[in-house]
Amino acid sequence: KQEVTQIPAALSVPEGENLVLNCSFTDSAIYNLQWFRQDPGKGLTSLLLIQSSQREQTSGRLNASLDKSSGRSTLYIAASQPGDSATYLCVVNDYKLSFGAGTTVTVRA
Amino acid sequence: DAGVIQSPRHEVTEMGQEVTLRCKPISGHDYLFWYRQTMMRGLELLIYFNNNVPIDDSGMPEDRFSAKMPNASFSTLKIQPSEPRDSAVYFCASSLPGAVGEKLFFGSGTQLSVL
Numbered sequence: 140k141q142e143v144t145q146i147p148a149a150l151s152v153p154e155g156e157n158l159v160l161n162c163s164f165t166d167s168a169i170y171n172l173q174w175f176r177q178d179p180g181k182g183l184t185s186l187l188l189i190q191s192s193q194r195e196q197t198s199g200r201l202n203a204s205l206d207k208s209s210g211r212s213t214l215y216i217a218a219s220q221p222g223d224s225a226t227y228l229c230v231v232n233d234y235k236l237s238f239g240a241g242t243t244v245t246v247r248a
Numbered sequence: 249d250a251g252v253i254q255s256p257r258h259e260v261t262e263m264g265q266e267v268t269l270r271c272k273p274i275s276g277h278d279y280l281f282w283y284r285q286t287m288m289r290g291l292e293l294l295i296y297f298n299n300n301v302p303i304d305d306s307g308m309p310e311d312r313f314s315a316k317m318p319n320a321s322f323s324t325l326k327i328q329p330s331e332p333r334d335s336a337v338y339f340c341a342s343s344l345p346g347a348v349g350e351k352l353f354f355g356s357g358t359q360l361s362v363l
Contacts, residue, residue: 183354
């Protein structure tokens with residue numbers, strides 16, 4: 140059974156600092172990996188989707204890397220802003236979706 | 249596109265009552281997923297459909313839970329009878345044709361409270 144772990148569970152940084160969120164998974168035979176953002180009381184918004192054949196994906200200030208062999212993905216958010224405060228979830232797809240518990244990020248103004 | 253639409257946004261009911269949650273996926277998406285989110289267990293997949301056909305319902309916790317997708321634009325998740333431990337946020341998600349979980353799009357969720 141695929142186990143997805145996100146570390147740290149919570150993170151608080153001052154505005155402008157770069158964020159590094161980690162996701163690890165136990166079975167490397169994955170189809171793709173997706174990072175989501177969840178705001179309190181709201182649904183999940185897709186940020187980046189990395190296919191198993193890719194090493195990274197970028198969108199604006201966001202960059203996600205994937206190292207399938209070691210079972211790791213990292214989400215980098217450059218120059219964080221208070222609006223980046225949210226919970227970030229990693230979802231691993233090995234033809235069944237497995238969710239991490241999330242990292243709750245607080246960016247202090 | 250309006251995205252995945254769920255209703256109601258909030259539902260408060262008493263134990264033993266029937267609850268029906270509704271979902272309208274994004275037009276053209278042929279996968280539809282129902283998830284439940286709690287603080288203790290995180291996000292759990294309950295059931296998913298492909299082309300209106302239930303593919304995997306192994307996550308449905310009990311026979312009290314049932315889901316239907318009568319057509320490509322509508323799905324329901326029903327709990328009968330409801331219990332306090334069913335209190336959670338229920339999310340519906342849809343994705344494009346191609347494969348399971350290919351770029352998921354989530355609705356805003358239904359916050360269910362069973363008293």
